[in-house]
Each structure stands twice: as C-alpha cells, then as structure tokens.
Amino acid sequence: DGGITQSPKYLFRKEGQNVTLSCEQNLNHDAMYWYRQDPGQGLRLIYYSQIVNDFQKGDIAEGYSVSREKKESFPLTVTSAQKNPTAFYLCASSIESGQEQFFGPGTRLTVL
C-alpha cells in the first residue's frame, strides 16, 4: 500500500479556484489512473495514462486536466469548469494497462 501516495488527504476549495491533487508511485508502474467516488456510487474514471507523456480521457473528464511528465507522478487539476467537484478522488496504478490496479489513500475535496 505504501507504494502509491496521494496528497493532501483533505482539501478545501472556494468556488472558482483551480486545485491540483498529487499522486506519486514508486512501484515502477507504467499505467496510472484517476477516479472519482461519490457517496453510494462506484468509481468513475476521469483520466488514465498508459505510459509517460501520454494520457486519455475517461468517462467524466470534463472540468479536469492531467499531466504525465514523469513515470512516478500523475497530478490531477480540478478546474473551475467542474460544476460539482466535491468528492473523494482516488489515484491508482498498475504495472501495465489491464493488470491489477493498486489504489492510493485518496483525497477528499470539498468546495465551499
């Protein structure tokens, strides 16, 4: 579990502000993912990256952006265009696409 970390654990944002969530892994995994989890719902894929310097939109990418400049890091920016950003955000990684995914501890974002 310690191989993938997210920070901060809790994050508060005012409406209209952009905020960046950190995700780092030291597992030497090629693939990384961002999910959003809302109460009573499953995990929904925001963005994923199969290899460094490449990423694709998931099912709910609108209002979010990512970068994958380093293999270890996959930060997620929640922009002011995201209409309902309050949620629990989970980052995951896998050795390659299609293999077991390991999750980080999550960041709980609250928009005030």
Add this chain to the structure above:
Amino acid sequence: GENVEQHPSTLSVQEGDSAVIKCTYSDSASNYFPWYKQELGKRPQLIIDIRSNVGEKKDQRIAVTLNKTAKHFSLHITETQPEDSAVYFCAALSSGSARQLTFGSGTQLTVLP
C-alpha cells in the same frame, strides 16, 4: 462502452452465513473481472480476480464465478465474519486499446454478530 450492474446495493447477513454479490456486464469481449473491498474511509483493495478463460476461482473463504455466456459474475463469501463488513465493488476490463476498468455501484455488506 462497458456497463456493469451490481446487486444488491446492501446486504446484511448473520455471522457465519454466506454472502453472494452478483454483477452483470455488457461487453462480451471483456476478459478481466476484479473484486475490490473498501472499508470506510479507506482505499479499495483487490480481494480476488478472475480472467475469462476460467470459470471459478477460490481463495480461502472467498470465491468468484464467471458465466461468460450470460455475462455475469458473482462473489461468494463463506463463513462470514464481522471484519468482512465493507463495501464491495465488482469491475470489468473493457476490450480494445482503452483497456479501462468499469466499476459496479458497490454493495454495502454488513455482517451481524
């Protein structure tokens, strides 16, 4: 794209009884089906998975069965214990170059002592 439905949304069982959670998927080409357990406020953790070339897989008190024809798979937990109480998610891996997991909506399992 892939669509995964999970039932029931909540399940209560007496300690020692069995629990069964069922999922259906829509993409007949999906070939990997993991199950995750998420305790309150914690990260999801893989408990068991199955690939489409296998019909059943067991790991101690946990088993997963897959029916490719009917496009459904199930999680079976025997001799349930209070520490089994958690939210369980099924998922299916879509085919093609995307190869992304689609998750079910989760089942809150409560094991009553």
